Amino acid sequence: MLHTPHGTVETPVFMPVGTKGTVKGLTPGDLRGAGAGVVLGNTYHLYLRPGTDLVREAGGLHGFTGWDGPMLTDSGGFQVFSLAKTRRISEDGVDFASVYDGSKHTFSPEMTTKVQEDLGADIAMVLDECPPARADREYHERSLRRTARWAERCKAAHTRQDQALFGIVQGGLHADLRHESLQRTVEVGFPGYAVGGLSVGESRKEMFETLALTAPKLPADKPRYFMGIGDPVGILGVISLGVDMFDCVLPTRLARHGAALTPDGRMNLKNARYRRDFGPLDPECNCETCTDYSQAYLAHLVRENELLGHRLITLHNVHFTLRLCRSAREHIRAGDYEKWAASWVKRYEDNGGRPAADK
């Protein structure tokens, strides 16, 4: 159980991503209906547009967006490192140019902590550097040490008692560096820990191996957050390694490209075979999309690039991913998680699921 000022959430839990203060196409009511626990906001985007001051004036992200459940914001660091064309990193922080208009900005540990306090999510993240998995060992070593020093500065700058600040473990694919980063971060001391720097270009095998070395060493009494996984097979894999929370734009991004998640793999609704199928997308799903609409209608909406198609498939994919987590929790409680997860993955992959490409 994850307790926050805006409610208690059962874990393991998938957190839908509301990049710019909206999970694309869905209302807070839609998210509640789908059983969402925590919703993410991206500090990078919200800081630039509409701006932190405006969100704070609106009563924080909760007041601004109308989502009254638990929220988490990232530090914005990941977007600075993945989106920004020009950036300069120093001990002090990172200078970057806005992806929107090229304007110059600086994120420091103190500043992203303050911005996240203004955004007012229940959980905030320390500023970290997220180097590419394939960066050289020396770079990872220097970087993780700076990230640990930044973590300390974030903690010192953090003042809100109604907001938890989580630390982030880096270290690339190097077991000893992961261990060092974990020790340094735990030494600073946070109410929750994330594993960052995975799902950034390495293979699935490397990702799971690295996570398997890291996750068990995290404090058992604190929530463990894996940053950036949202495909069904990946989710079941990280849960198996003890992860409690995870997020990814995959389910919502897939939907906008016309792909629906089902227990029998991904369905690309642009495929001709769905055009005349008058059955539901996923007969085992009780979401609005699967209850009220046929594959044929959804396929038509997708082909015509209709707003309603984006919305209905997004609704289903979020519903599906949250339901998968609910099932996982039930099987963890029942004590047969590994057996259930293996058979779930087998069915998904046998029927066309594409886990390797699912990132």
Place this chain on the structure above:
Amino acid sequence: MLHTPHGTVETPVFMPVGTKGTVKGLTPGDLRGAGAGVVLGNTYHLYLRPGTDLVREAGGLHGFTGWDGPMLTDSGGFQVFSLAKTRRISEDGVDFASVYDGSKHTFSPEMTTKVQEDLGADIAMVLDECPPARADREYHERSLRRTARWAERCKAAHTRQDQALFGIVQGGLHADLRHESLQRTVEVGFPGYAVGGLSVGESRKEMFETLALTAPKLPADKPRYFMGIGDPVGILGVISLGVDMFDCVLPTRLARHGAALTPDGRMNLKNARYRRDFGPLDPECNCETCTDYSQAYLAHLVRENELLGHRLITLHNVHFTLRLCRSAREHIRAGDYEKWAASWVKRYEDNGGRPAADK
């Protein structure tokens, strides 16, 4: 009251347009919530995509889209004349190239009647030619006579007892030609009549003058449908002239461009003045958008071109337009319609409404 196999609707009524089998961004539940009576489908688009056979197999437009209230389909003629690059009109019908893929098709009176029977709306329309208002008099004369002959052929071809087929009056801006078209169409005999060929390039003044000459001569015991009006001032004007039904993509199209309808005129949400306004769009509106979201949030969504913005403003604009019709009905019953409509228009125009550009 308009009685249809899928329910009874109070008139005057605005009919939201579901061009391709969806009112862009809204579910049938959204439409019911907004109080929609009749929903339109476009035969031209549905015939080409996903195809009439497929819609019929799905149980007609009702089964395909999930909207279980009254529906109306046009004949497709208007789109052929307005969208098609190449077309050839003859006594038999009209040949045209699909706007999607250039493939060749022919609409004849018999064929569009059959297509509409397959689509299965409660109300179907005869195939008519809709010439530009400024076409010369001789053209209008020849065209309206052919349209009357086509109306007869449509009626002869029409077999569904559970579907009403409406006639259409043409004749451009010429009073005598309008009169001739009306007489010829009424002679064929239909359970409802539309006024077509207006809102196609003439001035507002010409439109109202021509409608004022035509509408009063239509049979008083049959519904009168004005094709193609959806701005508030236009709606109140045609109601004043005795029109019962009207449709237009304007409220939904405006929404996708970030413009919201309010009693104080149109609001362009891209305008900087709405960025920090934390009040509702329209304090007098009880739709989900006005109840749950601020102008500032909606302005943010519009600026970021977010799906949710399109959806929420569409929901409001449809709600607003249907509510305007509800108010009109109340004031007709109360006997003070003209006075109320004049003061409504004054407030709308005084505060920035732009009726001339509202088309």
